[in-house]
Amino acid sequence: MKILLLGEYSNVHWTLAEAFRKLGHEVTVVSNGDFWKDYPRDIDLSRTYDKWGGMKYGMQLLSILPKLRGYDVVQLINPMFLELKASHILKIYKYLRRHNKKIYLGAFGMDYYWVMTCCTDKPLRYSDFNIGNELRNNADALKERVDWLNTDKEILNKYIANDCDGIIAGLYEYDVCYRLHFPDKTTFIPFPINIAPAICEEPTPMEKHGKTWPLRLFIGINRERSEYKGTDIMLRAAEAIKNKYPEKVELRIAESVPFHEYVEMMNGADAILDQLYSYTPSMNPLEAMKHGIICIGGGEPENYEILHEADLRPIVNVQPNYESVYEELEKLLTSSETVVKLQQQSRQYVLKHHESQKVAQQYVQFYLKKQ
Numbered sequence: 309m310k311i312l313l314l315g316e317y318s319n320v321h322w323t324l325a326e327a328f329r330k331l332g333h334e335v336t337v338v339s340n341g342d343f344w345k346d347y348p349r350d351i352d353l354s355r356t357y358d359k360w361g362g363m364k365y366g367m368q369l370l371s372i373l374p375k376l377r378g379y380d381v382v383q384l385i386n387p388m389f390l391e392l393k394a395s396h397i398l399k400i401y402k403y404l405r406r407h408n409k410k411i412y413l414g415a416f417g418m419d420y421y422w423v424m425t426c427c428t429d430k431p432l433r434y435s436d437f438n439i440g441n442e443l444r445n446n447a448d449a450l451k452e453r454v455d456w457l458n459t460d461k462e463i464l465n466k467y468i469a470n471d472c473d474g475i476i477a478g479l480y481e482y483d484v485c486y487r488l489h490f491p492d493k494t495t496f497i498p499f500p501i502n503i504a505p506a507i508c509e510e511p512t513p514m515e516k517h518g519k520t521w522p523l524r525l526f527i528g529i530n531r532e533r534s535e536y537k538g539t540d541i542m543l544r545a546a547e548a549i550k551n552k553y554p555e556k557v558e559l560r561i562a563e564s565v566p567f568h569e570y571v572e573m574m575n576g577a578d579a580i581l582d583q584l585y586s587y588t589p590s591m592n593p594l595e596a597m598k599h600g601i602i603c604i605g606g607g608e609p610e611n612y613e614i615l616h617e618a619d620l621r622p623i624v625n626v627q628p629n630y631e632s633v634y635e636e637l638e639k640l641l642t643s644s645e646t647v648v649k650l651q652q653q654s655r656q657y658v659l660k661h662h663e664s665q666k667v668a669q670q671y672v673q674f675y676l677k678k679q
Contacts, residue, residue: 315385316342318591327668355391377407387465394460415482420465425485448536500664521556526577538584545633597654622653
């Protein structure tokens with residue numbers, strides 16, 4: 309098949325592209341590299357926000373539009389797959405619809421159905437937008453509600469979701485929200501992780517050093533989204549644990565760095581803290597887990613159920629509060645054997661459920677099923 313992947317979140321599309329190519333498909337990735345994260349792409353479509361940025365971006369987009377025709381499959385990372393106003397994106401979407409065979413929408417992150425469903429139906433016990441029946445009122449959550457509800461973005465998302473040939477959710481949470489509204493066209497496919505065989509045989513720091521301390525903690529901070537994602541709370545808990553057990557804990561912090569720097573800083577960690585309000589590990593913790601780094605974050609029962617995983621439980625699941633994070637970190641310090649077991653299960657888990665070629669094959673099956 310000839311496949312076009314438009315936009316990028318956390319290296320999902322580039323990882324898929326590499327796997328599709330190994331399966332014999334022709335693939336083009338067009339994106340801005342997910343802003344400062346600077347992920348790889350075949351055609352760079354980045355916008356600068358200076359005086360002439362909009363004009364230059366528009367001219368660049370017009371120049372590549374003829375290259376975005378004649379594909380068997382077009383997959384959009386999000387309804388806002390370009391750095392344009394939603395009303396302009398709708399015109400581009402209709403162009404893509406006319407000139408390609410099938411279009412699929414990724415449910416991989418922030419969009420209208422995620423915001424609206426978490427704020428109204430509240431199918432999750434907690435999320436980026438609610439804790440139980442109470443709405444979160446931090447600045448980021450309020451901003452996203454204003455941005456997506458009763459706006460052109462809502463109109464765009466509704467149009468694409470209703471018009472496209474299928475919707476692919478990368479996490480349990482997104483699947484729940486879209487399936488409520490589009491049960492017949494929504495499917496869940498796990499996020500893809502590129503795993504070289506040697507990676508799964510690498511010893512973790514604990515294994516290298518004979519199961520001895522310190523416990524090496526790593527946390528990535530997006531300074532613009534820290535409160536929204538809960539990394540502010542997780543960081544406070546990690547710092548408190550480090551202060552209480554200075555000989556047993558090391559803490560490394562990566563703040564808004566490009567992906568290659570993020571990975572370099574993460575290497576050598578025993579555990580990563582990520583996304584307090586999630587049920588499931590997303591791309592960054594999965595990338596860590598393939599190296600045997602424990603994810604401290606979202607590991608709710610629903611995460612394992614949607615994967616039909618009955619045995620492996622590598623994720624240290626935390627509830628969305630400071631006390632839970634602190635308590636789980638302290639538990640890890642009681643047993644280096646537990647740390648090593650979770651590290652080994654982390655590698656097995658990613659290899660079993662997220663290996664990129666296995667995941668890419670699930671995408672291909674879904675594309676063919678809908679054709």
